[in-house]
Amino acid sequence: MLRQIRSRIESWPLSSPFRISRGVKTAADVVFVEITQGDFSGRGECVPYLRYGETCESVSAQIEKAGDAIRNGITRDELLSLMPPGAARNAVDCAMWDLEAKIAATPVNRSLNVEPLRSITTALTVGLDTPEKMADAAQRLKGSALIKVKVDNNMPAACLRAVRNIIPDAAMIVDPNESWDVDLLEKLQPLLLELQTTFVEQPIPSEQDATLKGFAPLVPNCADESCHSTAGLEALAEHYQMINIKLDKTGGLTEGLRLINRARELNFDIMVGCMVCTSLSIAPALHLAQMADYADLDGPLWIAKDRDGGVTMVDGKLNLPQNAVWGGPN
Known part of the structure; x- marks a missing residue:
């Protein structure tokens, strides 16, 4: 069954400015991806990073270029050869994981043999x-x-x-x-x-x-x-x-x-x-x-x-x- 893919650029305002040595962010600019197969949809998100030469527009173009292969059912392993490491592939790959989990009615953590999932101490x-x-x-x-x-x-x-x-x-x-x-x-x-x-x-x-x-x-x-x-x-x-x-x-x-x-x-x-x-x-x-x-x-x-x-x-x-x-x- 053919898949459908859509993506869009989203901007999420921050509650306060985020400052690092390279500058200040006041919003999280992300690219959202959704891949649909039949009645199931998987979602992914990425954050393009200018430090690596990425923008929301360039990442969106990468995703669009890979669109035919994604619609024709490319696997996650095949995606590693089709797209280079970076934000664009992240959004697509994670959407595929989500889609597969929903089709199989099996959460990702169970597929990874990580049960139960535990809360995490984060920095x-x-x-x-x-x-x-x-x-x-x-x-x-x-x-x-x-x-x-x-x-x-x-x-x-x-x-x-x-x-x-x-x-x-x-x-x-x-x-x-x-x-x-x-x-x-x-x-x-x-x-x-x-x-x-x-x-x-x-x-x-x-x-x-x-x-x-x-x-x-x-x-x-x-x-x-x-x-x-x-x-x-x-x-x-x-x-x-x-x-x-x-x-x-x-x-x-x-x-x-x-x-x-x-x-x-x-x-x-x-x-x-x-x-x-x-x-x-x-x-x-x-x-x-x-x-x-x-x-x-x-x-x-x-x-x-x-x-x-x-x-x-x-x-x-x-x-x-x-x-x-x-x-x-x-």
């Missing part, structure tokens, strides 16, 4: 700002088990101390978003250790990864922008101790599963992360996070009004959205 983000404003933002996260602190190369020590003074006990991820160089990273090692940093996420530009060869950090480094898919993973072992898996980079849950399995074989620690997005993006990532060491999946918590049935925070943990959002029959 909660303190966005980049002045040390004083970051301390104010940290006040709202007191009691959190895991926080992520966004910094750049302007007063990182003061920003980190300001947050740590407010939240002394939480596990803390430091995320410079590629804004440091190896010299600054080395200089900050004693401070990172003093502040009991759990790990540093992508401290330097991915193009400078070679400068990390032979560097022995006091705190582990986690590859984010440097890690997209299974290809090239082995080379990262010379530079990083951890990887951050985002489905918008891997191009969907299918490749995400391959990546996490190979990363385990190479003894990487693993975080599953996200862009700023709705719960439709987070649902498949939460399935993958069941197999990871850390989760950074607070994207929907920045949305002023999420999709109906979306994720909720209960007792400090992120609960999965309803199956009606993604993942199988109601």
